[in-house]
Amino acid sequence: MGQTLGLINTYSTLNIGDAAIYSALAAMAPEARIVAQVQDQEPAYVPGVEFVSQLGPCDGYISVGGDIFNNAREGLITRTFIQNLLQLRRSPRQTILFGQSIPRSCHGLSFRALTFCLRRLAAVCVRDAESHQRLTQAGVPAILSFDAAFALEVREGAIATARRMFSSLGVQPEQTALISLRAFDSMYGHDNQKFQDQLIHLSQKLDQQGYQPVLLIQSQAYGADNDLEVAAAITQQVPQVKVFNPFIVNSGLPRWELVMGALYICGLIVAIRYHTAVLALASGRIPFNLYYSNKGRDLSQRLGIPGCGLDQFKVEAALEGILQTGTQTFDHAALRSQVQQAFRQCLQQIGG
Numbered sequence: 001m002g003q004t005l006g007l008i009n010t011y012s013t014l015n016i017g018d019a020a021i022y023s024a025l026a027a028m029a030p031e032a033r034i035v036a037q038v039q040d041q042e043p044a045y046v047p048g049v050e051f052v053s054q055l056g057p058c059d060g061y062i063s064v065g066g067d068i069f070n071n072a073r074e075g076l077i078t079r080t081f082i083q084n085l086l087q088l089r090r091s092p093r094q095t096i097l098f099g100q101s102i103p104r105s106c107h108g109l110s111f112r113a114l115t116f117c118l119r120r121l122a123a124v125c126v127r128d129a130e131s132h133q134r135l136t137q138a139g140v141p142a143i144l145s146f147d148a149a150f151a152l153e154v155r156e157g158a159i160a161t162a163r164r165m166f167s168s169l170g171v172q173p174e175q176t177a178l179i180s181l182r183a184f185d186s187m188y189g190h191d192n193q194k195f196q197d198q199l200i201h202l203s204q205k206l207d208q209q210g211y212q213p214v215l216l217i218q219s220q221a222y223g224a225d226n227d228l229e230v231a232a233a234i235t236q237q238v239p240q241v242k243v244f245n246p247f248i249v250n251s252g253l254p255r256w257e258l259v260m261g262a263l264y265i266c267g268l269i270v271a272i273r274y275h276t277a278v279l280a281l282a283s284g285r286i287p288f289n290l291y292y293s294n295k296g297r298d299l300s301q302r303l304g305i306p307g308c309g310l311d312q313f314k315v316e317a318a319l320e321g322i323l324q325t326g327t328q329t330f331d332h333a334a335l336r337s338q339v340q341q342a343f344r345q346c347l348q349q350i351g352g
Helices: 016-028 079-088 109-118 129-137 156-168 192-208 228-237 255-265 274-282 294-303 315-327 332-347
Strands: 004-008 033-036 049-051 060-063 095-100 123-126 176-180 212-216 242-244 268-271 288-291 307-309
Touching: 016 033, 016 049, 016 255, 016 274, 016 332, 060 079, 079 109, 095 332, 109 129, 123 129, 123 332, 129 294, 156 255, 176 192, 192 212, 192 228, 192 315, 212 228, 255 274, 268 274, 268 315, 274 288, 274 294, 274 332, 288 294, 288 315, 294 307
Parallel strands: 004 033, 004 060, 033 049, 060 095, 095 123, 176 212, 176 268, 212 242, 268 288, 288 307
Antiparallel strands: none
16 A cells, blocks of 8 residues: 545535545546545445544645635635645645536635635646636646546446336336436526526426436535435426436445446436536546536537536427437547546646
8 A cells, every 4th residue: 555645625525526526536546545535434445445533644735626716705714725725735745636617606805715724735627727827827836627426337236226127117227217306506607596497397308308307416515516406396397307326226336336327328418417417427428517617517518418508498499409418429538648647647746
């Protein structure tokens, strides 16, 4: 076993996107011992990651949170934001930031505080062009790549398990339209009720086109980051909608693998959650990318993925584009290699 790498600015294994990031980083550093501390009472299984109650001294640190630098208080800095900054200052020359985004809520005083810390790190790599532009203009020598989860691959065992899960729902995977969903808090200016109404309308339209709408539960974490309530509201209005929930299956596989397996075999994918789009693309599938922030928009802009902003979404106007994605594929090998190369480049800077 080589060096010990600690994941910092972690969130939760109950958000499948975050769990996928942790596992991808472990896969890209196979010689290292990867340790992390999360707020979950019982962390879910994440291959390659050892969860500890307290993160001790490590040979290096990787800042991993997605939108972890959200700052909810205009003109001020929240306690949570300061705690995240302090993790960056623990051992700057042994710390890299990899695959994160700088959300728009981080601006003014909070952005200046963040860039002060980032300029002292061993390496900084972000996953969207807007974050990269903001940081480089602020004097942070950041590099631009993509989300760490692009390093993951879909496996036969996960595909077979996902097929059984679809069968238990009484649906043929090839005829399903898998739709991710989420609730929005004050950090993202979207109307939850309007969004739910749109998904209800979309589900009805896809049903009319011969597709079985299936809602994907991708997070059962904290606060608004729990998909169950939104799913319940939609299924109450459209009883024919099914729910694909990897949290209720004891398969021995990590949940992100089950999601990749489902995305690989389903007929259509509507990705509201960012990591639905990432894991679909990493499986070689093209989703309809219904994004709500700069990280999601970046996928459509840089990779040419069809979709639109959630604030511009109109079901009738988007329906034909959604249906067309069912026959399209994505070359994921080149992107996987690029992410792996960027990670190695950053990791080599630790202690430099």
